[in-house]
Amino acid sequence: MSNLIIGLTGGVASGKSELTRRFEALGVHVADADVVAREVVAPGQPALAAIVREFGAGVLQADGQLDRRQLRERIFADPAARQALEAITHPAIRASLERQCREAPGPYAIAAVPLLAEAGGRAGYPWLDRILVVDAPEAIQHARLVRRDGTDDQLARRMIEAQASRAERLAIADDVVANDGDPSHLDAMVAQLHADYIALAAAHRPG
Structure with a gap:
């Protein structure tokens, strides 16, 4: 039974999957919306x-x-x-x-909710103990959509604009991972967050 629940969110092509794979590799259960x-x-x-x-x-x-x-x-x-x-x-x-x-x-679990900001953040998910946002500039999101998915420029722009703004996501964040470079740099950040969340879960334990 986990003692701590982390909400993980981010805009389209921000790197949510990159992050969840790394947490899962550390044995963390990820429930995907x-x-x-x-x-x-x-x-x-x-x-x-x-x-x-x-x-x-x-x-x-x-x-x-x-x-x-x-x-x-x-x-x-x-x-x-x-x-x-x-x-x-x-x-x-x-x-x-x-x-x-x-x-x-495990001591904590992650709920991966792509549209967490759009759903009201913690007001919509009051059982979340912390919210982790993976953040990338819109220009990088756009470039990834075009390169990774073969999306054309106009569709990529519409997909980004249809979601909450970058500022709206950051406003609900307790923790932020900047994913604006090579994915390999995520390893150290995830390892640090993992250690932090284990410590928080221990402090959060009932009784």
Whole structure:
């Protein structure tokens, strides 16, 4: 059972995956919101049944799986539909993330939440003990999207602008990792944070 839960976030192409891989290599359990978002809408899950009630059986594929593409098109065309979907899925995602982190082995666990700032930061996730932001200048995010994903300039710009600003993410941070250079420099920073979090978890232990 972990005694400390760290929320990890960052903008698109900021280096969240680079960071989580390093924490996982140190034996830290990472609960990924993107993975959980798929799990909570699997066949048989209450959230999927609620989606069908809200949007109709047409959002299901023949095999009973959620037709993500069709639903995505609907919610981007209709802000009210998007809000309705988020009202169903977000509580389920948050509950699953918290449960996974609290049940995780080791002194602390990480909840990787890409849109943590957009979800209200600690107000949206009050069970987080600290928030770690991986930060990169927007010019570097843009260059990584173009180089790594083959994204064109305009789409890369829209992807960055669609998220919370860099300043908004930094405003909710307790800890910041600057990822504006070679990824190898992350090793020492993660090692230091790991040591800090173990010490915090020991101080945080009930009783």
